[in-house]
Amino acid sequence: MNWLTRLKKIENAPTTTLQNLQKEDSGAFVGFVGTPPAPFQNSTCEIAALPDAFPAPANDAALTPMTTDEERMIRAWLAHIEETDADAIAQLLNDCQLDATARAYFIGQAGTVPGIARTDTDTARLILFTDRGLNLDDAEAMTDRLALRDSQHDERRACIECLHLSGTTTARRCHQWRMIGVKGPSIPADLVTILQRCAGFTHKLKETA
Template sequence: MKWLDRLKTPKASDPHATKPTKPQESEQAAGFVGFVAYPPAPFQKIEGSEAANNTTPAADPDRWCWPHSEAMNAVEIDIFTARLARFTDKGLTLADAEQQADRLVVRDREGDDRQLCLECAHLHGAGRWRCGNWHRAEVATQLKDAQLPGALVQTLQRCPGFGASTP
């Protein structure tokens, strides 16, 4: 049988290891003894742990995410993405929007009940913000069209006029 024919013929897995190779006389000081064996197929499942036996990623894509680690789970990623879009639409740079959305992930995990004006349905404008519920929110009471400072819009707070926006 020629070498090309041997490559085309699939080799059956041999459960037994090959005989160890012996080093040549001149290499005995360094020495190397090796052998080759196929792993037992199929691998045995681990008993008593259904999670350990489930190796398909589609089974539970969030199995290593929050609360088991700091990684965001699928729901948090969806909310993060929606917030990112809203914040950039409201005039934040992408870097500032990501920073605020990251802060809100932590806020949500900790159960903090404060909100950003950026999350409010009453916030109007993009970069030059106005509060559409200024009287109830008790901001800019002198002029209803007064511009809100950026520091206020990006500060977590409890606002009596807050109305959640839909992402």
């Protein structure tokens, strides 16, 4: 039984009873030996005292749409556990869109895996890259690429994170062009997100390495 099936069984079970527990774990739970104590005779014995696996959200009406970053974290966690079933992934993301408690649970699971949760550096990079004209998806992808680079101690850098980059998305300029020995300040648009070694590089952010 995979994780999604287990979750659905937990969420959809109408009542937890001793009989249900015996049916669910018939291979391991052998039931009572002899006559059960009087309070349990002729009773379904609802286990109301046990906490629910996913308690109901306090206020579903206040649920906000799932953010791009939240979805990215959940998808990254699913990739981490090697879940590849497209229908199961779509169902889980839909559940997280509609259920605050399920969303919090899976984001919490993602947060336990190193590299998935956003750091302050990741957030600062996202802000910088979107300010410099990248759309959110491209900024997310670039941030993830740099996080991987940092974890691998790769010394290459990208113009998009450099202090000396200026201009617009269609007219990028490098203020260190003389130092690095190129013919002029103009930079091809597709060059700014390519990892490379550059003698003129200075971090735009105070410390990201």
